[in-house]
Amino acid sequence: MKCAMIGGTGLIGSQVVKKLNAAGHEAAPLSLSTGVDVITGRGLEKAVADADVVINLTNSPTFDEASLTFFQTSMDNVLAASHKGGVGHVVILSIVGTDQVPGFVHYRAKTLQEEVLKAGPIPYSIVRATQFMEFIDAVLSSTTEDGTVRLPSTLVQPIAAQDVSDTVADVATGPPLNSTINIAGPDVFSLDELGRITLNARPDGRTVVTDDTAGMFAAVHGDAIIAKGDARIASTHYNDWLTHPRTGST
Secondary structure: OEEEEEEOOOHHHHHHHHHHHHHEEEEEEOOOHHOOOOOOOOOHHHHHOOOOOOOOOOOOOOOOOOHHHHHHHHHHHHHHHHOOOOOEEEEEEEOOOOOOOOOOHHHHHHHHHHHHHHOOOOOEEEEEEEHHHHHHHHHHHHOOOEEEEEEEOOOEEEOOHHHHHHHHHHHHHOOOOEEEEEOOOOOOOEEHHHHHHHHOOOOOOEEEOOOOOOOOHHHOOOOOOOOOOOEOOOOHHHHHHHOOOOOOOO
């Protein structure tokens, strides 16, 4: 299959490109660095022409109101170019529970992206993942002050990027789902507990204090971003990933 990977140089995209090419497909990584701009449309039509599947893993550079415009514009441009190029399947990566957290503008923006794709002219698949294990350090840093990390007790179900990329590659090379699948890690933690586990394994002098008003995840309540029902549960446990973060030991 010819696979056009938009956002193919990022954390998930680069892994998906490697997996698809290793399996004998033709996967080209597309991004601003390769001359493809999903906002202006520069290079987009040529990049996706005659592709069997377009995988759109681009993300907004900000989490504020501008993210709504980013996902509306980028998805419109990707769909227009894909339709013109005869693409038969478009895949995007979204977030579990993105439509359950209206107080978080970035999640509203991801919901908008899903809605634009569903309303478009091309068969599609949406893969919703829980929070990436690789992002926990950034979460800790965002609420650190004077050696104290303030984290809410929000429930999270972290998943390794390797497991996400496996699912995206699998979905991209299959028939369009015309629906959404959820994927998640095998363990549920409160975010403050996850912070303590991380700093116990990688001590750096910081301590975690529970603060349900701290950081962007304070907008999440209950089990809104926990996978439910028939979600695919990945095999990589967070404690194993802490020991083998590159390979996602299972």
